[in-house]
Amino acid sequence: MPMPWDFRPLEGARVRLDLLREDDFDALYAIQSDPDVCRYLLYEPRSRGRVQEVLERDAAATRLGEADSFVQPAIRDAAGRLIGTMYFKIASVEDKTAEIGWLLDPRFQGQGYAREAAALLLDLAFGELGLHRVYAELDPRNAASVALCLRLGMRHEAHFREHMWFKGDWADTGIYAILAHEWRG
Known part of the structure; x- marks a missing residue:
């Protein structure tokens, strides 16, 4: 597995995955402070100060490179x-496994942007990174994320009650998960 891997922008037909920048603050705050967006997330709507901390991190x-290393482009x-x-974290180097996740501004949901962005990361995972398995862990009440996983x-x-x-x-x-040979197929 070619690690470490240093982030570089990933280009799709309609989206680009790039590093977060300081001038993303207002848009990121609008998303992460929205109660509807945060409904199924592990955190409550975030304050301006918390969003600034998260943006910097x-x-x-x-x-x-190693387990628990992540990018959030x-x-x-x-x-x-x-x-x-997007969220992409190496779960295990030995098992060639990663976790994927996404967060989208409600104004852009249902238009294929999250699918295209996730596909860029899955192409990277199963291509250049040589991973074997990528999974998403989510609240099963989040019908939009479940549908994206299936698409x-x-x-x-698994479904843990x-x-x-x-x-x-x-x-x-x-x-929800997919294996390298399934993605290529």
Whole structure:
């Protein structure tokens, strides 16, 4: 597996994955402070100060190498606007496994942007990085994310009932995954 891998922009037909920048703050704050966006996320709507901290942390995450290393690039549309972020974390170097996730501005949902951005990362994962398996861990009530997993060819591998205490109640966790040979097929 060719690691470490230093982040470089990934180009799609309509989106570009690029590092977060300081001038992304307002758009990122709008997304991460929206209660509807945060409904299925592990955090509540974020304050301006917390978004600034996250922006600085995620902009500095530029190298994949060991377990738990991650990148969280911006999803940019053709005009260069921040419309969301992706998440890609090496879960195990030995097992050639990574986790993927996404966050999209509601104004851009349902238009194929998240699918294209996720496909860019899956191409990287199963191509240049030589990974074997990529999975998404999500709240199964999030129908849009479940549908995206299925459109990407991921299979539903697990459903953990009342798996975590989440925002004042017990919540389930769904696991969706795809293997390298399935992505290439």
